[in-house]
Amino acid sequence: xxxxxxxxxxxxxxxxxxxxxxxxxxxxxxxxxxxxxxxxxxxxxxxxxxxxxxxxxxxxxxxxxxxxxxxxxxxxxxxxxxxxxxxxxxxxxxxxxxxxxxxxxxxxxxxxxxxxxxxxxxxxxxxxxxxxxxxxxxxxxxxxxxxxxxxxxxxxxxxxxxxxxxxxxxxxxxxxxxxxxxxxxxxxxxxxxxxxxxxxxxxxxxxxxxxxxxxxxxxxxxxxxxxxxxxxxxxxxxxxxxxxxxxxxxxxxxxxxxxxxxxxxxxxxxxxxxxxxxxxxxxxxxxxxxxxxxxxxxxxxxxxxxxxxxxxxxxxxxxxxxxxxxxxxxxxxxxxxxxxxxxxxxxxxxxxxxxxxxxxxxxxxxxxxxxxxxxxxxxxxxxxxxxxxxxxxxxxxxxxxxxxxxxxxxxxxxxxxxxxxxxxxxxxxxxxxxxxxxxxxxxxxxxxxxxxxxxxxxx
Numbered sequence: 001x002x003x004x005x006x007x008x009x010x011x012x013x014x015x016x017x018x019x020x021x022x023x024x025x026x027x028x029x030x031x032x033x034x035x036x037x038x039x040x041x042x043x044x045x046x047x048x049x050x051x052x053x054x055x056x057x058x059x060x061x062x063x064x065x066x067x068x069x070x071x072x073x074x075x076x077x078x079x080x081x082x083x084x085x086x087x088x089x090x091x092x093x094x095x096x097x098x099x100x101x102x103x104x105x106x107x108x109x110x111x112x113x114x115x116x117x118x119x120x121x122x123x124x125x126x127x128x129x130x131x132x133x134x135x136x137x138x139x140x141x142x143x144x145x146x147x148x149x150x151x152x153x154x155x156x157x158x159x160x161x162x163x164x165x166x167x168x169x170x171x172x173x174x175x176x177x178x179x180x181x182x183x184x185x186x187x188x189x190x191x192x193x194x195x196x197x198x199x200x201x202x203x204x205x206x207x208x209x210x211x212x213x214x215x216x217x218x219x220x221x222x223x224x225x226x227x228x229x230x231x232x233x234x235x236x237x238x239x240x241x242x243x244x245x246x247x248x249x250x251x252x253x254x255x256x257x258x259x260x261x262x263x264x265x266x267x268x269x270x271x272x273x274x275x276x277x278x279x280x281x282x283x284x285x286x287x288x289x290x291x292x293x294x295x296x297x298x299x300x301x302x303x304x305x306x307x308x309x310x311x312x313x314x315x316x317x318x319x320x321x322x323x324x325x326x327x328x329x330x331x332x333x334x335x336x337x338x339x340x341x342x343x344x345x346x347x348x349x350x351x352x353x354x355x356x357x358x359x360x361x362x363x364x365x366x367x368x369x370x371x372x373x374x375x376x377x378x379x380x381x382x383x384x385x386x387x388x389x390x391x392x393x394x395x396x397x398x399x400x401x402x403x404x405x406x407x408x409x410x411x412x413x414x415x416x417x418x419x420x421x422x423x424x425x426x427x428x429x430x431x432x433x434x435x436x437x438x439x440x441x442x443x444x445x446x447x448x449x450x451x452x453x454x455x456x457x458x459x
Contacts, residue, residue: 006065007089012074013082013097015106020079026113027080030073041221042112045238046071048224049104050084050091052231060406062225073109082109104229104236107143111238114142119240132364136239136247137353143237145216145252146352152254152341154214155333156186158268159193160261160442161227170293170326171196171259177330179204179213183337186253188245189217189236190227193259198232216252220245226404241366242397246271251354254337255287257329260299262442263403263434267396269303271363274389276318277311280358285343286318287336294324302436309429310392311385362390369398369408371415374455379422379430395420395430402454403443412454421458431457 022030033039047069051062068086082105084097091101119139125131140146155178159171175185175197185201187194198215205213217233220242229236239245249256250272258269272288275281290300300321307315322329341351349356367373377391398418401408412418421427434457437443443451 008066008069008086009084009089009092009095011084011087011092011095011097013084013102013105015080015082016099016102022073022075022080022109022113023117024075026117027073027075029116030109030113038112038116042073042108043069043071045108045112045221045224046082046105047088048228049101049108049236050088052091052101052228060409062228080109082106098231100231100234104233107236108238111139111143115139115238115240118142127365129359129361129364132244132361133247133251133355133359136244136251139239139244140237140248140252140353143235145214145235145237147214148350148352150351152337152344152351153183154186154216154253154255155183155337156249156253156256157193157197157259158188158249158256158261158265159259160265161188161190161192161194162262162442163192163260164441166293166295167260168192168196170291170296170324172200173326174257174259174291174329175200176204177326178333179206179210180208181330181334182208182210183330183333184214184216186214186216186218186249187233188223188227188264189219189229189233190223191230193261193265194227195230195232196259197257198230202232218245218248218252222401222405222407225406242400243364243366247359247364250275250286250357250359252352253354254340254351255333256289257333258288258290260292260296260442262437263396263399266303266433267393267400269307270389270393270396273307273311273315273318274363274386274393275357275359277315277384277386277389278358278360284356285336285339286357287333287340288319289322289329289332290319291322291326291329292324297323299436299440302433306429306433310381310388310426315385360386360390362387363393367394367397369394369401369411369418371411371418374398374418374420377420377422379420379426381423381426399434399455408454417454417456419456419458424459427457427459431459 029038030042070085072083074081074083119135124135171193179201185198215232216235217229218237220239239248344351377394379391402412438451
């Protein structure tokens with residue numbers, strides 16, 4: 001690409017969205033360009049925010065497109081400002097940065113500084129399950145998304161960033177039905193099935209003359225460059241890794257809807273099942289619906305068949321599959337949320353954070369998707385179903401890394417595809433499922449090169 005043709009802009013912006021001051025130490029670390037500094041991380045996340053609407057899911061393409069982009073935190077007597085140089089011009093209108101982009105930029109600064117100075121500083125025992133949950137709570141509280149004295153009304157929508165138009169339109173219709181019922185939306189904050197429900201909900205909320213709507217986007221540094229935050233997100237949260245991101249979803253939400261997607265969506269499904277299959281969570285209500293338009297019915301048949309083969313038919317008790325009926329999906333969520341409310345009241349648990357869920361440490365500790373770690377995963381039924389779900393979650397997490405995360409892309413280029421092995425029938429079913437994702441173009445955004453698998457399933 002000829003980077004000389006790319007339009008850029010410079011700006012000096014003041015904070016919007018509630019974050020106005022930083023300590024000198026925090027500013028120093030955000031400006032530090034050394035290996036131990038935070039500047040490179042801040043620059044990468046800020047560029048993703050400024051590049052909202054990107055049609056690429058290759059994190060390196062954005063950096064190549066704007067090689068001269070720079071961002072600096074300036075500490076002034078009355079607070080802080082951000083200085084932007086050679087930023088994407090699409091983030092500006094008549095020379096002024098778009099307000100939503102401004103808010104998301106300062107959310108980047110807020111979360112990176114807070115995680116580095118408060119979470120990773122030794123205050124929390126991040127080797128301990130309770131310590132990790134407390135860290136997730138503190139990040140969400142610092143981001144001001146834990147709202148007391150509000151009845152449960154948050155639904156998480158998971159699904160692919162690379163989906164066809166008819167699936168995207170369906171996600172909007174479901175979002176609209178949720179909005180009519182006063183339900184707020186959480187997604188992974190990117191395009192596709194993450195943007196559609198928020199877009200639909202804005203219309204439903206507007207028809208009900210509802211104000212102070214929440215469109216929460218939860219991401220992490222490894223994925224944000226491949227899935228730039230969509231412009232509807234009004235609460236952006238950057239968790240330090242994928243495991244804390246996933247825990248933030250399930251602790252914050254009151255129900256989950258899954259739309260068609262690829263390996264990232266499969267990872268999310270298995271993460272949730274790794275929780276719901278645990279005996280300690282057997283009596284905890286957690287509405288979980290998988291849905292899509294009628295053209296996508298086969299997608300959920302494939303997912304359902306895979307889950308039944310691996311875990312047995314009993315696994316289907318933890319989810320509903322509703323095809324081509326957006327109103328029924330929203331109604332099922334509203335009914336499920338009422339049960340959540342009654343359960344929380346009975347057990348004196350908070351509405352704004354699900355403390356009661358038991359989450360095993362195997363779902364909390366960061367998984368580094370190296371070739372050795374991927375090859376050593378135990379994909380066998382000799383373990384408890386919730387433990388097997390955690391192992392399978394790591395398989396899909398590694399493939400996500402090989403598809404769209406910068407470190408994963410480099411590892412695949414250097415050492416070739418990841419290898420995954422395990423019980424023969426599970427491996428054969430996994431191979432069929434992944435092949436279907438490739439055939440349906442669910443691995444990468446359309447328009448790029450022909451997808452080259454970053455994995456090899458040993459069958």
